[in-house]
Amino acid sequence: MKRSLYFGASVIAVSGTALFAQAQADQTSFNFNGQDFTITRAAQVNLEAVARFSAPDLSCEGKCLSPMVAADGVDTIGELDVMTFMTQAVANGSGLIVDARLPENRSIGFIPASVNVPLPTMEAENPFRQDILLALGARALGDTLNFSDAMDLVVFDAGPGTTDAQRMINNLLDAGYPAEKIKYYRGGMQVWTALGLTTQEQPS
Amino acid sequence: MTTANKPAAPNYLPMLLAIGAFSFVVGGAVTYQIVKLTGGQTAPLAETSMPETASPEVTRAEAPTTDVSSLINGLDLQSAATALIVVEDKPAFKPPQPETILEQSSLTALKQGVLSGVLEVGTTDDDRLALTSTDGSFDMENAKSLIAQAASNGALTVPEGLDTEAGDLDRNTLLLAVVQQSLEAGNKREQDAARNLREQAFKSSIAQTTAINGARYYTVKPGDSLAYISLQFYGSPSAYIEIFQANRDTLTSPDQIFIGQKLLIPSV
Incomplete structure (x- = not known):
């Protein structure tokens, strides 16, 4: 009995170390739009950056805290899933990491190889919404859309303290985007930087 | 809608x-x-x-x-x-x-x-x-x-x-x-x-295409006819002529396609 407990503990320890190693030592490298990207984990966390992403958004009313699930059928994912998504879907062109923040917030820093699709552009009133959906791979017959060729998306925003990504996901669903093609990275910039993961400031 | x-x-x-x-x-x-x-x-x-x-x-x-x-x-x-x-x-x-x-x-x-x-x-x-x-x-x-x-x-x-x-x-x-x-x-x-x-x-339609240099290509599957492919991408069998015209280099007749053939699907 005691022996098996020791064994169990050591398995947990080993797998825990393995995960830690994967996130820290193993860097994530991939190619997006002909450019090479590498995500590493810094030994020291940039607290100043974390503070900037965590500053309350003055335009936001209420608590502005994200729910754990953004919408029915949309999976909420973590950092390791985002990195897997980068090396697979983003690298082979079938997926895109979508930053739902406004451009002025994005300029503080963003996840490498992500693209900015600000929340207002996906609102029903925007006359160019269909053009954006076509750019994401949808096919159109007049106003009718087909999403069979649409890209898989990972949507993020500043983090759990904002609701841009959640609202963006619901706008996408309203436009007909299939829930199974959307993933919600709830951690956003707040958690990404708090973990010391690579960010980008200048548009590549 | x-x-x-x-x-x-x-x-x-x-x-x-x-x-x-x-x-x-x-x-x-x-x-x-x-x-x-x-x-x-x-x-x-x-x-x-x-x-x-x-x-x-x-x-x-x-x-x-x-x-x-x-x-x-x-x-x-x-x-x-x-x-x-x-x-x-x-x-x-x-x-x-x-x-x-x-x-x-x-x-x-x-x-x-x-x-x-x-x-x-x-x-x-x-x-x-x-x-x-x-x-x-x-x-x-x-x-x-x-x-x-x-x-x-x-x-x-x-x-x-x-x-x-x-x-x-x-x-x-x-x-x-x-x-x-x-x-x-x-x-x-x-x-x-x-x-x-x-x-x-x-x-x-659940038909998917592969993007090659920005163009969409469809791979012919068992049971497909050109009119059926047209139905999948344009909602109407009669638009088969668009696909036929766009693939004249590989198609000799609208009634001769084969499984695995890659057809250019022109956007309308």
Whole structure:
């Protein structure tokens, strides 16, 4: 009995170390739009950056805290899933990491190889919404859309303290985007930087 | 969006049938009186009393049908197969005329089914787009064999692009093409229904393409015909010509495609 407990503990320890190693030592490298990207984990966390992403958004009313699930059928994912998504879907062109923040917030820093699709552009009133959906791979017959060729998306925003990504996901669903093609990275910039993961400031 | 465009189910059908039955009884009684009075002149008088009836074999016996689906299910193969070509020249559906209800053929029954929303383009069990019966009341297999028979006995000229990669007739798509084209040639309501069918097909298509240098390529699958591929990407079998023209370097005929072939799908 005691022996098996020791064994169990050591398995947990080993797998825990393995995960830690994967996130820290193993860097994530991939190619997006002909450019090479590498995500590493810094030994020291940039607290100043974390503070900037965590500053309350003055335009936001209420608590502005994200729910754990953004919408029915949309999976909420973590950092390791985002990195897997980068090396697979983003690298082979079938997926895109979508930053739902406004451009002025994005300029503080963003996840490498992500693209900015600000929340207002996906609102029903925007006359160019269909053009954006076509750019994401949808096919159109007049106003009718087909999403069979649409890209898989990972949507993020500043983090759990904002609701841009959640609202963006619901706008996408309203436009007909299939829930199974959307993933919600709830951690956003707040958690990404708090973990010391690579960010980008200048548009590549 | 599609639901909004969907034509409302005609709830006046029972009323029309009642009117039809009533006028039949009155007309029958009147005719009987006239026949009694005039003796031998039966045929010309009977013709003038029902001028719109195009098929002479359509009799009162078939009229009391209450739903459109049983019209097609109850038809005998031979008369329906010939009726398919005749029906193209017939006047479009006019709700106020009881004669139209009496005018029965498989195609009008199918068109009625589409107009009433009982028939729409959906996905079959094997994930293929086809005209499907939303409540299961239409016998689609019967409709397909009717159309195949009309095609084989020369009553219906099969358009180009409807041969599958295996060289068979694509009966599903032929049936849809005939119904869609007939609706497109009809009145405003029928044209709306045709557009609705196009949107349903376009929306429910699960066909995927591969992007090569910004262009979309589709890989031919078992059972595909060029018209079916066109249905998947443009909502209509008749746009096959667009795909054929865009692939003239690899296609010699719209009826010769093979599994695994990569076809450029031009954007419209």
